[in-house]
Amino acid sequence: MPDRVDDNLMCLSNRRSKTMSRLIEFSCSVLVAFIMLSLVSFLTLRPTLKEIRGEARAQWEGMVNLARERNDQVQGVVEVLKGFGVIQNKWGEKILEERSILLRAADPDTIISSINETDQRLAKLGQIADSSEKLKNHFGFANQWSRIVATNRELRLRRMNYNETAKMYNSLLTPFPQNMLATIFGFVPLNRYPSDYVSRRKNA
Numbered sequence: 001m002p003d004r005v006d007d008n009l010m011c012l013s014n015r016r017s018k019t020m021s022r023l024i025e026f027s028c029s030v031l032v033a034f035i036m037l038s039l040v041s042f043l044t045l046r047p048t049l050k051e052i053r054g055e056a057r058a059q060w061e062g063m064v065n066l067a068r069e070r071n072d073q074v075q076g077v078v079e080v081l082k083g084f085g086v087i088q089n090k091w092g093e094k095i096l097e098e099r100s101i102l103l104r105a106a107d108p109d110t111i112i113s114s115i116n117e118t119d120q121r122l123a124k125l126g127q128i129a130d131s132s133e134k135l136k137n138h139f140g141f142a143n144q145w146s147r148i149v150a151t152n153r154e155l156r157l158r159r160m161n162y163n164e165t166a167k168m169y170n171s172l173l174t175p176f177p178q179n180m181l182a183t184i185f186g187f188v189p190l191n192r193y194p195s196d197y198v199s200r201r202k203n204a
Helices: 003-083 091-104 107-128 139-175 178-186 197-203
Strands: none
Touching: 003 091, 003 139, 091 107, 107 139, 139 197
């Protein structure tokens, strides 16, 4: 009788072991299938990620180059305004300082901070120009100011396009497990830099 009980217990133990082994095998198979499916999905998406990231980089470089071009234009306006006596030397020096910062800067946050600072100062300058008929009618100022206004418009558009592209790129990295695989393959989220001007327009 005890032998029969021992045999039953051993048989039951063997069944449990087999069940556990099958469960472990099944779990491993599911895990491997999940990893393979995720990898195939990511590798399929990878060319699109590279293309969008390259587009965002080109838009960023275009935006920065345009901001530097604007700073060169501002330098001429500052000289005209000094002759009119409508700005203080410190104001003009600050504009030229931002020009110098933007020429040297490589850090994106520093670049955006300089662009934002120049945006604010040009907005104030526009208010000064609107309040002075003599200044608005001055050919030298009016000619250079119209170029700056056009550059401002183009700069805001390029900044908006960059942010939209960065948003699209980041959204492709968000789903799990693509976000982990993306990091492994060197795809990291892009920073977005909404324009203060656009924010004010939306809240107006």
